[in-house]
Amino acid sequence: NAGVTQTPKFQVLKTGQSMTLQCAQDMNHNSMYWYRQDPGMGLRLIYYSASEGTTDKGEVPNGYNVSRLNKREFSLRLESAAPSQTSVYFCASSLPETGSNQPQHFGDGTRLSIL
Amino acid sequence: DAKTTQPNSMESNEEEPVHLPCNHSTISGTDYIHWYRQLPSQGPEYVIHGLTSNVNNRMASLAIAEDRKSSTLILHRATLRDAAVYYCILRNFNKFYFGSGTKLNVKP
Numbered sequence: 001n002a003g004v005t006q007t008p009k010f011q012v013l014k015t016g017q018s019m020t021l022q023c024a025q026d027m028n029h030n031s032m033y034w035y036r037q038d039p040g041m042g043l044r045l046i047y048y049s050a051s052e053g054t055t056d057k058g059e060v061p062n063g064y065n066v067s068r069l070n071k072r073e074f075s076l077r078l079e080s081a082a083p084s085q086t087s088v089y090f091c092a093s094s095l096p097e098t099g100s101n102q103p104q105h106f107g108d109g110t111r112l113s114i115l
Numbered sequence: 116d117a118k119t120t121q122p123n124s125m126e127s128n129e130e131e132p133v134h135l136p137c138n139h140s141t142i143s144g145t146d147y148i149h150w151y152r153q154l155p156s157q158g159p160e161y162v163i164h165g166l167t168s169n170v171n172n173r174m175a176s177l178a179i180a181e182d183r184k185s186s187t188l189i190l191h192r193a194t195l196r197d198a199a200v201y202y203c204i205l206r207n208f209n210k211f212y213f214g215s216g217t218k219l220n221v222k223p
Contacts, residue, residue, distance in 0.1 A: 004158075042202055042213030044160065057212075090158050101147055101166075106158030 010098035013081045021076040023091030030096040032074035036087040081114045119203045119214040126160045127193045135188040137203030147206045152199040
């Protein structure tokens with residue numbers, strides 16, 4: 001009963017390094033999302049994918065790229081990491097959106113520190 | 116953009132009801148009100164959502180004001196496992212507006 005699985009759970013990078021965060025869901029959901037959460041704050045949407053083959057920017061997309069590899073997997077890439085990107089990153093998925101009434105299911109997060 | 120306002124923290128005794136308030140005075144007609152909670156070192160967990168009418172599920176109840184400018188999440192009997200940060204969120208399709216939430220402390 002895995003739900004949403006994120007890898008890795010922890011990562012430390014140096015400024016300028018690149019990295020890809022992986023997310024996979026086994027609930028046959030169409031929609032997937034990437035959020036970041038800074039200390040003491042709520043989540044902010046980075047990118048989302050309403051369905052396989054589509055991606056759209058969220059509130060804070062700068063410095064990130066995403067790939068919806070297939071229905072199960074949605075990856076987030078940092079091309080040149082900056083200290084301001086130190087955060088906890090959450091992936092989520094949901095059933096197709098017929099409105100705004102579909103709950104999102106979240107992974108346990110990737111804790112990323114950039115030195 | 117519509118935003119939500121919640122108290123930073125609240126405290127409750129175990130097995131007593133808890134009412135968590137949320138103000139969203141700039142809510143639009145198509146915004147749904149969602150509540151999620153987050154335990155330490157975990158991702159958010161869906162609790163309940165509604166549009167205009169009050170809602171009940173196995174976890175909680177959601178009371179929505181008639182003018183929709185505020186709502187209240189009701190935990191009928193708080194347990195120690197309910198200690199978490201509770202987020203009141205306005206959702207309009209793929210736009211979520213997370214505030215900083217209310218940290219609920221439950222005392223035994």
